Amino acid sequence: MSGxxxxxxxxPSGVSTDSLGRMAAAIRHRGPDGxxxxxxxxxxxxxxxxxxxxxxxxxxxxxxxxxxxxVTYDGEIYNHRELRHELEQRGHIFKTRCDTEVxxxxxxxxxxxxxxxxNGDFAFAIHDMNRDILLVACDRFGVRxxxxxxxxxxxxxxxxxxxxxxxxxxxxxxxxxGIDEILTFGAARLSRTPFSxxxxxxxxxxxxxxxxxxxxxxYYELDYPEASTEPADAVExxxxxxxxxxxxxxxxxxxVGAQVSxxxxxxxxxxxxxxxxxxxxxxxxxDVTGASKxxxxxxxxxxxxxxxxxxTFSIDENTIxxxxxxxxxxxxxxxxxxxxxxxxxxxxxxxxxxxxxxVRGDGADEIFLGSEVFREASVRRFCLRQRxxxxxxxxxxxxxxxxAEAGHSEFWTRNFLExxxxxxxxFSHLPRFLGVGLGATYAxxxxxxxxxxxxxxxxxxxxxxxxxxxxxxxxxAFLETTTRLSPYVLGAYGDxxxxxxxxxxxxxxxDHRLFEFASALPTRSRxxxxxxxxxxxxxxxxxxxxxxxxxxxxxxxxxxxxRLFLRKSPKWVSDHLSPEALGRVGIFSAEKVRAMMxxxxxxxxxxxxxxxxxxxxxxxxxxxxxxVQSAVSVTPLPVAKASVVIRQExxxxxxxxxxxxxxxxx
Numbered sequence: 030m031s032g033x034x035x036x037x038x039x040x041p042s043g044v045s046t047d048s049l050g051r052m053a054a055a056i057r058h059r060g061p062d063g064x065x066x067x068x069x070x071x072x073x074x075x076x077x078x079x080x081x082x083x084x085x086x087x088x089x090x091x092x093x094x095x096x097x098x099x100v101t102y103d104g105e106i107y108n109h110r111e112l113r114h115e116l117e118q119r120g121h122i123f124k125t126r127c128d129t130e131v132x133x134x135x136x137x138x139x140x141x142x143x144x145x146x147x148n149g150d151f152a153f154a155i156h157d158m159n160r161d162i163l164l165v166a167c168d169r170f171g172v173r174x175x176x177x178x179x180x181x182x183x184x185x186x187x188x189x190x191x192x193x194x195x196x197x198x199x200x201x202x203x204x205x206x207g208i209d210e211i212l213t214f215g216a217a218r219l220s221r222t223p224f225s226x227x228x229x230x231x232x233x234x235x236x237x238x239x240x241x242x243x244x245x246x247x248y249y250e251l252d253y254p255e256a257s258t259e260p261a262d263a264v265e266x267x268x269x270x271x272x273x274x275x276x277x278x279x280x281x282x283x284x285v286g287a288q289v290s291x292x293x294x295x296x297x298x299x300x301x302x303x304x305x306x307x308x309x310x311x312x313x314x315x316d317v318t319g320a321s322k323x324x325x326x327x328x329x330x331x332x333x334x335x336x337x338x339x340x341t342f343s344i345d346e347n348t349i350x351x352x353x354x355x356x357x358x359x360x361x362x363x364x365x366x367x368x369x370x371x372x373x374x375x376x377x378x379x380x381x382x383x384x385x386x387x388v389r390g391d392g393a394d395e396i397f398l399g400s401e402v403f404r405e406a407s408v409r410r411f412c413l414r415q416r417x418x419x420x421x422x423x424x425x426x427x428x429x430x431x432x433a434e435a436g437h438s439e440f441w442t443r444n445f446l447e448x449x450x451x452x453x454x455x456f457s458h459l460p461r462f463l464g465v466g467l468g469a470t471y472a473x474x475x476x477x478x479x480x481x482x483x484x485x486x487x488x489x490x491x492x493x494x495x496x497x498x499x500x501x502x503x504x505x506a507f508l509e510t511t512t513r514l515s516p517y518v519l520g521a522y523g524d525x526x527x528x529x530x531x532x533x534x535x536x537x538x539x540d541h542r543l544f545e546f547a548s549a550l551p552t553r554s555r556x557x558x559x560x561x562x563x564x565x566x567x568x569x570x571x572x573x574x575x576x577x578x579x580x581x582x583x584x585x586x587x588x589x590x591x592r593l594f595l596r597k598s599p600k601w602v603s604d605h606l607s608p609e610a611l612g613r614v615g616i617f618s619a620e621k622v623r624a625m626m627x628x629x630x631x632x633x634x635x636x637x638x639x640x641x642x643x644x645x646x647x648x649x650x651x652x653x654x655x656x657v658q659s660a661v662s663v664t665p666l667p668v669a670k671a672s673v674v675i676r677q678e679x680x681x682x683x684x685x686x687x688x689x690x691x692x693x694x695x
Contacts, residue, residue, distance in 0.1 A: 031089065031103040032059030032077040032528070033175075034192035035154055037163045039182030039241035044073030048196045050665025053077050055195035056188055057666065058359075059103075059528045064666055065089055065673030067099050072156045072163060074101040075192070078672070079531050081105070081281045081386055087127030088672040094122060097158045098133045099675060103188050104151030104173040105535065106131055107277035112146060136164070144235055144248045148277065148540065152230070154186060158677070163238040169249045170392070170539050171219070171232035171515040174524055178227045182241030189525070190227055190361045194661040201656045202226070205478040208616060211363050212467040212645050213484050216516035223362055223652065232515050249541070251510060252495060253503035253548045259564070263554065266546060267568045274540035275301035278388055286311035286384040287337070288375060288534070291327030293562070293569070294390030294399070298537050300573050302388050303335045311384055312337040315375040318345040334574035342378040344371070350593045354601055354651055359529040360521045361656070363649040365465060365641050367593060372526040380530040391523065392538035395514045396547045397562040398502060398555040404428045406457035406505050407559070409445050416446065427559060454489055454496065457505035458512065467645050470621040472611075488512075502552040594643055595630055605650040614653045617646055
């Protein structure tokens with residue numbers, strides 16, 4: 030794991046080490062174990078390292094034997110041992126044990142086709158001097174991010190946007206569409222960001238930059254070739270792919286732990302990781318005092334059953350509220366939930382236990398139809414076949430037990446049944462997309478900038494043709510993966526929060542072989558009636574200790590919402606919600622925000638809400654203050670202290686350059 034950044038010039042005017050030093054400094058938290066640079070007349074790389082594989086020999090950037098192919102890389106290639114063996118059989122000579130070196134040799138051997146051979150979570154850039162191109166790529170699900178911008182024919186990239194802004198050559202500005210997508214969908218769509226002119230490389234995509242132009246290609250696309258019947262040996266196939274996935278993700282030269290919630294998904298990953306661990310697996314759990322518990326106390330039962338070295342942490346609601354501004358520096362995007370703040374603190378506490386790498390259960394709900402959105406959509410379809418049936422409508426209380434308890438079941442049932450028709454391709458997600466309603470709070474000028482823009486309509490028109498051949502549940506799975514998992518769960522909530530403290534998260538459920546296995550099953554193998562993750566439960570009964578296979582919501586996903594900022598809120602809240610502050614930013618109307626807050630203050634406790642609008646407003650205000658109103662200003666990391674410095678004109682066969690030689694080159 031690492032942080033990467035770089036600049037490619039249209040003309041060979043040079044890339045200054047000062048610019049690269051600022052890029053590295055902006056993302057130093059991602060790689061506290063060392064840093065390095067690559068400089069040529071047209072391309073420059075900056076790399077900060079979190080060492081987990083080949084601790085002594087894996088410094089980056091790294092070049093091939095003759096120094097003509099150079100890579101900077103963030104992530105893990107889990108099948109690097111197998112690829113290394115194949116490449117050695119083909120005559121390639123390796124000088125390190127790290128997975129990074131596999132990339133340069135695999136690229137030499139197979140060109141861009143080598144991407145299909147990789148099993149891992151990665152983002153990287155390769156400068157091929159032989160072809161005079163820069164190749165950038167991202168893994169299949171977007172676990173490791175790569176952002177980029179183009180200005181006057183020059184190309185800038187980084188693991189985080191702040192690295193690009195730190196150059197001083199790319200200014201931060203608001204993209205109204207990006208903001209509207211975030212406040213509608215919960216996250217910007219896969220290529221868009223809230224920054225004008227700054228894009229995110231889509232999952233499963235690579236780009237080739239040459240002569241000031243960028244060509245993008247998909248090397249992997251989600252598909253759901255659903256079979257009519259379940260294979261007789263489906264459970265055995267699942268057993269094999271899960272064991273291999275977890276086994277590969279336990280490969281590291283540092284101990285691997287597990288973050289657990291007490292829920293079904295994380296219990297599976299922890300159980301398999303415990304079996305594959307050389308010693309007692311360290312498991313980590315965090316409770317948010319005052320949050321809805323949802324059975325989170327089950328985490329200790331899971332740890333006891335698995336015999337792990339269990340650590341429990343706790344933070345309170347005030348900590349969540351007070352540290353949201355701090356979290357925004359790492360998130361780089363507004364959001365609609367305080368869950369990223371809780372994840373930020375879990376990563377901080379994980380680091381304090383000296384745990385660098387953890388496995389998590391994310392991805393299982395999207396692949397095995399475990400999210401509430403699938404049950405909700407199924408009940409909505411079932412009810413709309415007989416719209417007046419009150420018996421059918423009672424099923425909503427099984428999906429959302431809190432509705433009846435709060436006395437709002439009639440209102441929300443009517444809302445569910447009136448939000449979209451089954452023929453709408455976005456039917457499953459329309460209640461979520463339309464539920465927050467922050468568009469009604471926009472200032473007039475910001476609304477004018479969005480005149481004629483309908484981000485929901487644009488999403489409909491951008492769906493791939495194959496989408497319309499899938500079953501409704503698989504359509505919902507695609508939408509959940511592309512609108513929530515990749516941009517939010519793995520992005521603002523995942524990578525940015527964990528890497529803020531130099532903690533690498535690995536996701537066994539996001540092995541592409543597991544996705545391909547599950548997506549080819551009949552949907553009834555994954556969801557029967559309202560029973561979700563059906564085949565996963567059948568298989569898990571074989572490997573989980575008795576009593577562990579319980580499904581509860583992770584505590585970090587049930588943190589308190591709007592009320593955090595309505596009662597005894599920190600001073601920064603009123604500062605950013607003042608009419609002056611709202612007017613300065615110009616996204617929200619002060620009058621409309623005040624009306625929204627009055628509505629929230631008079632809302633009955635426990636009212637069922639689909640979104641957290643006040644957090645959306647606050648996080649947007651904070652984002653604008655931190656990045657648009659204030660420049661990203663950092664002190665460059667000094668070249669003299671770099672672990673590696675590679676200069677095109679001084680390359681020799683004894684790469685990489687040692688630290689003491691780097692001082693001479695500087």
